[in-house]
Amino acid sequence: MWARVLGSAAGGGSPQWNCHCRVCTAVRSGAGHSRTQSSLAVSADRRQWFLFNASPDVRVQVDALPLSAVLLTDAELDHSAGLLLLREADVLELYATAAVYRTLHDGSGLLPLLARYCRIEWRPVDLDVPFPLAPGLTCQAFDVPTTKKDRFGVGVDAGRVVGYRITDTNTGGTLVYVPGAQTLPAIDPCDVLLFDGSFYRDDEMGARTAFSMGHLAIEDSLGPLSSLGAGRVLYVHINNTNPILLDDSPERRAVEACGLEVAMDGLEVEL
Incomplete structure (x- = not known):
């Protein structure tokens, strides 16, 4: 199995077009790396790829x-x-839980709009039930509980936010993808974990805390993730304000001192 990080930044990318924070300013000056919005591609044969999340940068x-x-x-x-x-x-072909599908259909209206242009085949995803993606590749979704405000008022059912465990049945390699998490969900040992690194500190955005936006701050996840038992742990979905985006920041050094990594666009791992 091959997994390619297509985008490693949170919404808006890095630098964000309307932001002049220390990190965005440094990236614009060449002291950091530009990043597109969070997305992952997985393949069992490098010929057929499955896209996890379709960011505005997908093109x-x-x-x-x-x-x-x-x-x-x-x-x-x-x-x-x-x-x-x-x-x-x-x-x-779209795999999504009933809660996610309902939000996109009845809430944001994105799916009815898209249906005016192409046919959508919804593959309902049940929590904790493995399903085949391709020969030699299986996937299983698990709930990532959140109290984040339901923006469209369509309900707060389980499955509103999920993570995926992807397994290569030929090699036994496992990858877990959790780009958004308000708390640390139960995660079984895996070879590679890509985990929510949106904010380093809970108060990074001031009164609008990371927790209120549905994210677990890195300073609260570093310890638990370093002792989780995953072979390799990388932060993804990194907000443009997060100092770990700067190679020489104390926060980046703290992450690396714990044996964890900061994902880059284009990073590919083989399992």
């Missing part, structure tokens, strides 16, 4: 990558707006 991320289906971890715009840019497909 530049996938280019000529042959996509077979899209799997969503939630209905946030930075994870679903890219579906509209895939409207040229004759049929768009």
Whole structure:
């Protein structure tokens, strides 16, 4: 199995177009790396790829990558707006929980809009039930509980935010993808874990805390993740204000001192 980090930043990317914080200023000056919005592609054979979350940057991320289906971890715009840019497909195969599908259909209205351009085949995802993606590749979604405000008022059912465990049944390699998490969910040992690194501190955005936005601050996840038993742990979905985006920051050094990594766009791992 191959997994490619297509985008490692949170919504808005890094630098964010309207932000002049220390990190965005440094990235614009060349002291940091530009990053697109969070997304992942997985393949069992490097010929057929599955897209996890369709970011608004999907057009530049996938280019000529042959996509077979899209799997969503939630209905946030930075994870679903890219579906509209895939409207040229004759049929768009979409894996999502009932809660995510309902939000995109009855809440944001994104799916009815997309359906005016292409046919959508919804593959309902049940929590904790493995399903095949391709020969030699299985996937299982698990709930990532959140108290984040339900923006569209369509309900707060389990499955509003999920993580995915992807397994190569030939090699036994396992990857867990959790780009959004308000608390640390139960995660079984795995070879690679890609985990929510949106904010380093809970008060990074002032009164609007990381927790209120549905994210667990890195300063609260470093210890638990370093002792989780995963072979390799990388932070993804990193907000443009997060100092770990700067190679020489104390926060980056703290992450690396714990044996964890900061993902980059284009990073590929083989399991």
